[in-house]
Amino acid sequence: MSGPGIAAVAAQVAVVTAGAPLLAGLMRQVRARLEGRAGAGIAQPWRDLRKLLRKEPITPVGTGPAFRAAPALLVATTAVTAALVPFLSTDTPVGRNADVILVVALLALGTVALALAGLDSGTAFGGMGASREMTIAALVEPTILLAVFALSIPARSTNLPAIVAGAVEQPARLASPAGLLATAALAVAVLAETGRLPVDNPATHLELTMVHEAMVLEYAGPDLALVELGAQMRLTVLLGLLTSVFAPWGIATGPSWAALAVALAVFVAKTALLGAALAAGEVFWAKLRLFRVPELLAGSFLLALLAVTASYFLSGE
Amino acid sequence: MRSLSAPREITDIGPGELAHRAGALLREGHRLALVAAHHDDEGAPGGRAVRVVYLFVAGPPDVRTELHVRLDPEHPEVPSLAPLSFPAGRFEREMRDLHGVVPLDHPLPRRLVRHFHWPKGWYPMCPDAGPPPEFGEPEGPYPFLEVEGDGVYEIPVGPVHAGLIEPGHFRFSVVGETILKLKARLWFVHKGIEKLFQGRDLAGGLALAERISGDTAVGHALAYCLAVEEAVGIRAPRAAQRARALLLELERLHNHVADLGALCNDVGHSVLNSQALRVRETLLRLNQQVTGHRLLRGAVLPGGARLRAVPEPARMRAIRNDIREIADLALGHGGVRDRFTGTARLPAQAARDLGCLGCVARASGLPADARTDHPFHEEAAPPAVPVHSAGDVLARFLVRAEEIDASVDVIVHLSAGLHPGLSVHDPYPGGARPAGSGVGIVEGWRGAITTRAEVAVDGTLTRVKPVDPSFFNWPALPVALADTIVPDFPLTNKSFNLSYAGNDL
Incomplete structure (x- = not known):
C-alpha cells in the first residue's frame, strides 16, 4: 500500500465525479459554438445539478424499489468503475481487481438498473426506452469486452492495469492492426453506450425518438440529478477508458507523487480533447434510423472480433 | 365584379336532391371545399331554417358551385355525403357537433370536435346556445379503438408535449417498434x-x-x-x-x-x-x-x-x-x-x-x-x-x-x-x-x-x-x-x- 497509490484511486473518483458535468458542459459548449450559438457555458450542467438537488424528492405512485434504487446504483457502479480503471496510475491498491470483465459487468449493472427503473415506472415511455436500451446494450457490451480482449492477448492478462502498463512500455502494440481495429470498435461502442449521436440524441425533446431519456422521464429532483450525474460520469469513464487503453501516455506506473500530478493533468487534457472532438464530430452527424443502429453495432462487433483474431495470429502464438 | 374567377353558381335544392347533385359535381372533377351550416331567422329570404351550404370548386378554369339545402330548424337532418367524399363525412361530423345538424346514415357517426366533457345537448353555434355552460354530464363514453394481439401495446402521447408545439393527443398501437394504428385526437384548442x-x-x-x-x-x-x-x-x-x-x-x-x-x-x-x-x-x-x-x-x-x-x-x-x-x-x-x-x-x-x-x-x-x-x-x-x-x-x-x-x-x-x-x-x-x-x-x-x-x-x-x-x-x-x-x-x-x-x- 503506497501513499501515491491510494491518492491515485481517490483522485480518479474525485476527478471523474467533479469533472463529468464539466465535460458534458464542454461538449455542449463546443457544439453550441460550432452551430453559431453562444452556449450556456461549461459550468451549466453543475448549475443544473445544484438546482435539481435543491428540489423536493418526488416518486411516482406505484413505483417500487427498482425505481428508487436505480439512480444511486448507477452513480455507485460508475464510481467503482472510476476507481478500478487505471486513469492516473497502474500501481494502485485496487489494481489487482481491475479486471476487464468486472469493469464491463459494473457498467452493465448500471444500465440494467436504469432499464428496470424504466419498466418499474409503468409508463409506455419507460418500457419503450428500456426495450430500446436493452437492444443496444446487448450488442454493445460484447463489443467492449472483445475490443479490450484484443489488447489483453499481447499482455497475457485481462487485468486493465497490466494491459495499460504493457502498452506504456511497448507503444508498438497500439499501432498494430489489432490495436487500431479494437480502437475503432470500442469508439463506436462508447458512442452507443453513452447515448450519443448517431445512436441516440441527448439534446432531443422528441419523446418518441428517445432511448436513454425515455427511461428516465419519470425522475425529478435529486433523483434526476443523480441520473444525470451518473450518465455524465459514464461518459467520462468510457472516454477515459478509451484514452487509457489506446493513448496510455502520461499514466503513472510507479509510486511517485510527481508522476501522479503529471498523470492527472494529462488525463484531464486527453479526456477534454476527446470529448471536444466527439462533440465536434456530432455536429456533422445525423441520427440513424433506430433499425439501422443494430447494423452499426454489428459492424463494430465485427471489428472487435477481427481485432481479437488479428491479435491472436499476429502475436505469433 | 371579379377580374379572373367566374361568379359563384348558387343553387337551392331540397335534401333529397343533395346526394345526386353532389355526386355529379364530384364526378366532374370538383372537390368539396367547405360545408357550413347557417341558422337563418324569420327575416331571411327563405324564412327560418337551418341552411347548409356545400361549396364545390374546380380549376382551372376557376369554377365555384354552391348547393344550399334548407332544413327543418327544430330537427335538422341531412342525408350524409360521406359515402361520396371523405372530407364531406368529416364536415358533417363537425357540423353535427357544433350545430346539432344530424347526418343521416353516416358510416362513422362519432364525435369529431366535441370532447368528452362537453355538456350533452349543447351546440355552441346555435343562436340560442348562450355562453359555454360548466362542464357537465358527458355525452357517453369516448373510447379509443383498441388493437388486440400478442405483444401489442399502446403509447399515449400528449396533449401536452415536451417541445413548444400545439396540443394534440396521439394514441399509437404498436407491436415492437412498428405502428399498427395511430389515432390523432385534436380539438384541444377549439376556441369558437x-x-x-x-x-x-x-x-x-x-x-x-x-x-x-x-x-x-x-x-x-x-x-x-x-x-x-x-x-x-x-x-x-x-x-x-x-x-x-x-x-x-x-x-x-x-x-x-x-x-x-x-x-x-x-x-x-x-x-x-x-x-x-x-x-x-x-x-x-x-x-x-x-x-x-x-x-x-x-x-x-x-x-x-x-x-x-x-x-x-x-x-x-x-x-x-x-x-x-x-x-x-x-x-x-x-x-x-x-x-x-x-x-x-x-x-x-x-x-x-x-x-x-x-x-x-x-x-x-x-x-x-x-x-x-x-x-x-x-x-x-x-x-x-x-x-x-x-x-x-x-x-x-x-x-x-x-x-x-x-x-x-x-x-x-x-x-x-x-x-x-x-x-x-x-x-x-x-x-x-x-x-x-x-x-x-x-x-x-x-x-x-x-x-x-x-x-x-x-x-x-x-x-x-x-x-x-x-x-x-x-x-x-x-x-x-x-x-x-x-x-x-x-x-x-x-x-x-x-x-x-x-x-x-
Whole structure:
C-alpha cells in the first residue's frame, strides 16, 4: 500500500465525479459554438445539478424499489468503475481487481438498473426506452469486452492495469492492426453506450425518438440529478477508458507523487480533447434510423472480433 | 365584379336532391371545399331554417358551385355525403357537433370536435346556445379503438408535449417498434372562432382572421378579405392584389425555411437547423420592414393592402441562394437523406381520396395549387408548381425546397411593379351597405385556405367559415404512418407540419 497509490484511486473518483458535468458542459459548449450559438457555458450542467438537488424528492405512485434504487446504483457502479480503471496510475491498491470483465459487468449493472427503473415506472415511455436500451446494450457490451480482449492477448492478462502498463512500455502494440481495429470498435461502442449521436440524441425533446431519456422521464429532483450525474460520469469513464487503453501516455506506473500530478493533468487534457472532438464530430452527424443502429453495432462487433483474431495470429502464438 | 374567377353558381335544392347533385359535381372533377351550416331567422329570404351550404370548386378554369339545402330548424337532418367524399363525412361530423345538424346514415357517426366533457345537448353555434355552460354530464363514453394481439401495446402521447408545439393527443398501437394504428385526437384548442366572427365589423373580422393560425396570418387574412369583398361587391385595386400575392409568397418563404431546418433537426442534424433559423430571422426582419410586423400582420386589409417597403430583388436572390445551400447540404448528407427517403409514404390514391391539399398533396403527385386553380391575380402563380410523386418525407422536403425557389422568383417578379404605400378601395363606396355572401380561396403555405363570409346590411359579419388545409390533411398523417416505426413519427409529423389552431378553430 503506497501513499501515491491510494491518492491515485481517490483522485480518479474525485476527478471523474467533479469533472463529468464539466465535460458534458464542454461538449455542449463546443457544439453550441460550432452551430453559431453562444452556449450556456461549461459550468451549466453543475448549475443544473445544484438546482435539481435543491428540489423536493418526488416518486411516482406505484413505483417500487427498482425505481428508487436505480439512480444511486448507477452513480455507485460508475464510481467503482472510476476507481478500478487505471486513469492516473497502474500501481494502485485496487489494481489487482481491475479486471476487464468486472469493469464491463459494473457498467452493465448500471444500465440494467436504469432499464428496470424504466419498466418499474409503468409508463409506455419507460418500457419503450428500456426495450430500446436493452437492444443496444446487448450488442454493445460484447463489443467492449472483445475490443479490450484484443489488447489483453499481447499482455497475457485481462487485468486493465497490466494491459495499460504493457502498452506504456511497448507503444508498438497500439499501432498494430489489432490495436487500431479494437480502437475503432470500442469508439463506436462508447458512442452507443453513452447515448450519443448517431445512436441516440441527448439534446432531443422528441419523446418518441428517445432511448436513454425515455427511461428516465419519470425522475425529478435529486433523483434526476443523480441520473444525470451518473450518465455524465459514464461518459467520462468510457472516454477515459478509451484514452487509457489506446493513448496510455502520461499514466503513472510507479509510486511517485510527481508522476501522479503529471498523470492527472494529462488525463484531464486527453479526456477534454476527446470529448471536444466527439462533440465536434456530432455536429456533422445525423441520427440513424433506430433499425439501422443494430447494423452499426454489428459492424463494430465485427471489428472487435477481427481485432481479437488479428491479435491472436499476429502475436505469433 | 371579379377580374379572373367566374361568379359563384348558387343553387337551392331540397335534401333529397343533395346526394345526386353532389355526386355529379364530384364526378366532374370538383372537390368539396367547405360545408357550413347557417341558422337563418324569420327575416331571411327563405324564412327560418337551418341552411347548409356545400361549396364545390374546380380549376382551372376557376369554377365555384354552391348547393344550399334548407332544413327543418327544430330537427335538422341531412342525408350524409360521406359515402361520396371523405372530407364531406368529416364536415358533417363537425357540423353535427357544433350545430346539432344530424347526418343521416353516416358510416362513422362519432364525435369529431366535441370532447368528452362537453355538456350533452349543447351546440355552441346555435343562436340560442348562450355562453359555454360548466362542464357537465358527458355525452357517453369516448373510447379509443383498441388493437388486440400478442405483444401489442399502446403509447399515449400528449396533449401536452415536451417541445413548444400545439396540443394534440396521439394514441399509437404498436407491436415492437412498428405502428399498427395511430389515432390523432385534436380539438384541444377549439376556441369558437366561427362564433367570435359573428357580429364583428369587417375590420374586427380581419384581426380575428389573422390570428386563426399564427403562422398563416396572410393566408387567412387574404381568404377572409377576398370573401368579404365579394360579399359587399367591391374589388381591391390591382396594385393591392399584386402586393397581396407578394405577401403570400413572403409568408410561404419564412415557414418553409423553418420546416427545412426543423426536418434536419429531427434527424439530429442541428447545425443545419441553426442555419435555417438564421435565414428565417433575416426573413422575419424583412417582413418587419415590408409590413411593420414580423409575421406579416396588418398588411392585407378589406379592400386593399398596405406595404411599407418593397423587397429588393438582389436581397431576395441572396436569401434564395442561402436556402439552396442549406437544402443541398441536407440532401448531400448520407445520414439525413437516408432518414428522409422512403419514410412514411402517402400514396397518391390515398391523398386523392382524403382530399389532401398543399405541399402534402404535391409531394404525393397531386398538382393542386389554388394559385393556378383559383387565381386572384394573374401573376401570383409561379410558371411551374413543383410536384413530386414519392410521397415520403424526402418528397415533402423537396417540394418545400423547390417552392422556395419558385416563391423567390414570384417575389422578384411582383416587386418590380410595386411601390410602398396604401392601396385600398373603400368597402362601402357612397355609404351603401349591401348584404351578401362571398368566398375567398387562397394558396396559403400549407395549402388552399377557403373562407366563406356572409355580411348583413348593417355591415356586420353574420357568419364566417374558414377552412384551413390542415382540416383536410390531418387524416392523411395516420395513413402515411402505417407500418412506419415509432421513432420516425416526429419526423413524419414535422414533414406534414399541420396546424392545430387552424384545424380546431
